[in-house]
Amino acid sequence: MKVVCVGGGPAGLCLALLLKRQDPAHDVTVHERDPEGSTYGWGVTYWRGLLDRLGEHDPVLAREIEAHSVRWSEGVAHVRDLTTRHHGDEGFGIGRHRLLDLLAARARGLGVRLEYGSEVTRPPAGADLVVAADGVHSALRARRADHFGTETSAGRNPFIWLGTTRVFDAFTFAFTETAHGWIWAYGYGYGGGHSTCVVECSPETLTGLGLDRADPGESLALLEELFARVLDGHPLIARPGASWQRFRTLTNRTWRDGDLVLLGDAAHTTHYSIGAGTTLAVEDALCLAGALRAHTALPEALAAYERRRRAELLSAQSAARYSARWYENLPRYIELPPHRMFALLGQRHSPLLPYVPPRLYYGLDRAAGRMEPLRRFKRWLGPRAARALHARATARHR
Structure with a gap:
């Protein structure tokens, strides 16, 4: 089977290498529009369950990912000048660039062709299967948007994705009260002496603090001041082009059209506050690879993949909706004693x-x-x- 994966993120690379492991005779190519090594983003999170599932299909890859990850088993919340710490499930963080490097190396080693700097905006001719793994702004999906029934809805709270050289030893939440309302950050380490730091607030707080009109340097300086206690003297870092935005939840009426199928963020998105984006993308790949192995007819395989993943996603999508809602209604919970507020933070799904x-x-x-x-x-x-x-x-x- 000749397979073309458009998009060199976790979903596309993982599917490509899984297909080659299943059958080395498969002709699999991954097209990524950006140059190799130019990935955006900071760190991503996942939990033990993903490693276990990945290990069932490719134990070599699972061991490599675990070896290059940092882990934590506690969560800590800073509320005003109080701190509470809870023990929880084991979590992992890995740099997005490191994860993609590991996936790409494994794919190459199995015989997958990787074409970087190759933008594909229409399904290529001659492929038995074309996989649109090109993200939330998928060009392949956009060409057939009416067929897929693509819909997006924006959340209420603005957020910005940043990094810091402060290496957090636990999954860290920091809630700071200002004259214009609350602003908060989620932080977690991912290796290389860095942590991810996502900052969120209400629209009223954003405008009240002037963050909607400040230049990047002014914004970082103000945020460093607001979160000085948790940053402990370390700076916040912004990637070029980083800006405040509202999360867009994307859904599709169907994920397939003939020999074209959607994968990962091209098919669905879930709010970042549940930390499941990478996990869901990899699980999509595991499911699609399994469906292609179990069904000889492509229409049956794609239908089985979509049916199963839609069912499996229901709980994550529900959790994401309620998690986003919890933060949008933060004043309802923030005046509780910190240990109680943190307990309800854990129950936000x-x-x-x-x-x-x-x-x-x-x-x-x-x-x-x-x-x-x-x-x-x-x-x-x-x-x-x-x-x-x-x-x-x-x-x-x-």
Whole structure:
């Protein structure tokens, strides 16, 4: 089978090397519009589950990625001048450039052709399968936008993606109160003496602080002042062209059109606050490679891939929506004692949380953690029941 992958990100490279491992006779080429080594971005996150799944298909690659990653097992939150630290699941960070280098080297070693500086804007002739892994602004998808039914919706809060030489020893949250509202940062190490630092705030805070009209140097200086405690004297760093933006959630009515199929961010996006973008892209590749192995007919393989991944994505997409909503409603939670606020930060994916007073939810969650019947009740209780519970609780406290 002749396969052309358009886009040399994690999704396209991972699919290419998996297909060559499955059958060395496959003719697989990856086209990446940017020059080799010119990748953008800082670090990406993933969890142990991704390594385990990747290891089932390519143990050599999984070991390489783990060896070049940093890890943490704690989260820390700084709220005003208070700090709270919780133990959690093992997480990993790796530089995006390092990850792409590892994927590209593995793909080359398996016989995949990598064409850098090669922009493909229309499906090439002669391929049995064309994979659009060219990101959220996919040129291939845009040519058939009506067929795919592409829709995007913008979130409320502006954010900016930065780096810092402060190496965080845990997944770090920092919440700073200003005269114009709260502004916060997420930080995590990824190697090479650097950490990713994503800064977010409400639109009102952005304009009140003047960050919407400040030049890049002024913006970094102000942010360094606001987060001086957590940065501990280290600078913030911006890539050329970095700017404040609002996250755009992208969906498609269908992911396939004949011999063209969407992969990764070209097919779907989920809010950055759940840290799952790279994981979901790699899982797309694992699923598509498996479907192509299991089904000899291409239409059946692509249909099976889309059906399975849509079902698997439901929980992540739901978590992303509620996570974004939690931050958009930060004032609802920020006045809790820091350890309680941090506990509800960890529960921000819950569909129940928006409908229950935060203090009541915290008590319910603590009780459910100790009692299995309450734990089952909490899982069962959906948004409709939560609204009823909220109404009763509000009436009792009047």
